[in-house]
Amino acid sequence: MAAAFRAMLQRDLLLAWRRRGDALLPVLYAVMVATLFPFALGPEHTLLARISGGVVLVTVLLSMLLSLDAVFRGDLEDGALEYLVLAPQPLALLVAARMLAYWLVTALPLIAVAPLLAYMLGLEGPAQPVLLLALLLATPLLALIGSVLTALTVGTRRSGMLLALMLLPLAVPIVIFAAGAVGAAQQGLPWVAPVAWLAAALALAVVLAPLACATALRIALDS
Amino acid sequence: MMNASPDSQPTPIDVRGLVYERRDERVFGPLDFTVEARTIALVEGDNGSGKTTLLRVIAGLLRASAGEARVFGSAPGSDEARAGTASLGHLLGLKGDLTPRENLHLGMGLYGCKPGEDPDAMLCRVGLEGFGDEPVRTLSAGQKKRTALARLALLPARLWLLDEPYANLDRHGIALVNDLLAVHAAAGGAALVTSHGAVSFHQGVACTIRLTP
Numbered sequence: 001m002a003a004a005f006r007a008m009l010q011r012d013l014l015l016a017w018r019r020r021g022d023a024l025l026p027v028l029y030a031v032m033v034a035t036l037f038p039f040a041l042g043p044e045h046t047l048l049a050r051i052s053g054g055v056v057l058v059t060v061l062l063s064m065l066l067s068l069d070a071v072f073r074g075d076l077e078d079g080a081l082e083y084l085v086l087a088p089q090p091l092a093l094l095v096a097a098r099m100l101a102y103w104l105v106t107a108l109p110l111i112a113v114a115p116l117l118a119y120m121l122g123l124e125g126p127a128q129p130v131l132l133l134a135l136l137l138a139t140p141l142l143a144l145i146g147s148v149l150t151a152l153t154v155g156t157r158r159s160g161m162l163l164a165l166m167l168l169p170l171a172v173p174i175v176i177f178a179a180g181a182v183g184a185a186q187q188g189l190p191w192v193a194p195v196a197w198l199a200a201a202l203a204l205a206v207v208l209a210p211l212a213c214a215t216a217l218r219i220a221l222d223s
Numbered sequence: 224m225m226n227a228s229p230d231s232q233p234t235p236i237d238v239r240g241l242v243y244e245r246r247d248e249r250v251f252g253p254l255d256f257t258v259e260a261r262t263i264a265l266v267e268g269d270n271g272s273g274k275t276t277l278l279r280v281i282a283g284l285l286r287a288s289a290g291e292a293r294v295f296g297s298a299p300g301s302d303e304a305r306a307g308t309a310s311l312g313h314l315l316g317l318k319g320d321l322t323p324r325e326n327l328h329l330g331m332g333l334y335g336c337k338p339g340e341d342p343d344a345m346l347c348r349v350g351l352e353g354f355g356d357e358p359v360r361t362l363s364a365g366q367k368k369r370t371a372l373a374r375l376a377l378l379p380a381r382l383w384l385l386d387e388p389y390a391n392l393d394r395h396g397i398a399l400v401n402d403l404l405a406v407h408a409a410a411g412g413a414a415l416v417t418s419h420g421a422v423s424f425h426q427g428v429a430c431t432i433r434l435t436p
Binding site (some may be wrong): 003004006007008010011014015019074078079080081082084085086087088089094162189221222 | 282283284285286294302305308309310312313314315316318319320321325328329330331332333334335358389
């Protein structure tokens with residue numbers, strides 16, 4: 001079972017490496033969106049600093065949404081998905097490897113560039129590490145929930161827009177807790193509680209999302 | 224992985240009154256047949272007669288509307304059934320950005336490997352010597368098929384479900400499929416093979432399942 005997980009993870013990382021230019025696109029998108037805010041709102045430092053945490057979080061969320069559509073699309077089109085479903089391994093385990101690879105390839109570069117974007121908008125001091133922590137918990141949560149929704153829509157045409165409409169309402173609590181933690185840290189208030197909520201939700205999603213995703217994929221193929 | 228001798232295993236495929244309906248329209252059935260070990264069964268029928276659907280039901284991807292199918296004594300798609308089964312469909316499931324060798328290693332990572340088999344030797348056997356390190360997307364349709372056949376022959380599965388394995392292959396490729404099937408059957412394996420009847424099959428066929436629309 002561990003060998004299958006490793007084979008799957010290795011496959012996805014190798015595929016991402018062969019198309020490493022694609023991993024750069026969400027990062028460039030995030031940089032551009034974050035750059036638009038000062039142009040739209042004016043260079044007033046206090047205003048930008050106040051909204052910086054929220055802007056970065058929403059930017060990262062939207063960037064992840066760009067590539068979420070492709071999580072199972074390639075495997076569906078070349079038939080690899082059927083071979084994964086038919087493999088004598090727990091499908092949830094293989095799906096978990098797929099999700100981990102997606103997070104590593106898509107979210108990690110965004111997390112790496114996020115402090116820079118936040119700094120550009122004027123986020124300073126102790127709120128910086130809190131933003132990083134909030135992103136480290138919020139992005140895998142988004143990846144897990146997003147993968148389940150992707151699995152549900154994998155058979156439908158033009159699933160990208162549908163996916164956005166389904167994911168964004170579910171992302172609201174994640175954004176509220178993550179931005180709440182950053183906002184509290186900016187004002188010097190305790191920020192542990194919202195971060196703990198994110199961590200709790202992530203713990204739940206790590207266990208449940210692969211199972212839900214595996215079931216959704218089986219349903220998608222049964223037609 | 225189960226390693227008991229083939230003869231002590233339950234029947235690879237046992238089908239009783241199997242019916243599949245799509246939106247209340249019957250695709251095939253009712254079907255009754257068994258495929259024993261050391262047997263290659265050929266599913267014949269015209270386009271649209273339900274050959275692929277039958278294979279997908281037996282693989283466990285689709286749920287039968289009525290009747291019962293048993294794969295190694297278990298329900299299709301169950302852990303026991305999947306542990307002994309390998310499929311090859313219209314879509315080969317090869318990753319275009321990976322090389323044939325990487326695709327074979329991936330298949331072995333997911334399905335396990337038959338003892339004593341080596342991916343490089345298998346690539347030579349299917350006629351892909353020298354193509355092991357080219358990306359699969361640059362190969363021809365026939366070469367992709369050969370890569371998928373090499374992967375199939377490496378897996379420890381005792382039941383093969385092959386959907387149109389002769390498509391895209393040249394004369395040597397067709398002989399290769401027949402050869403792989405013969406070796407598989409001689410080693411105690413079973414196979415369910417679909418064909419629309421255009422290709423003459425080798426002499427080892429034990430039974431034919433005819434689907435009529």
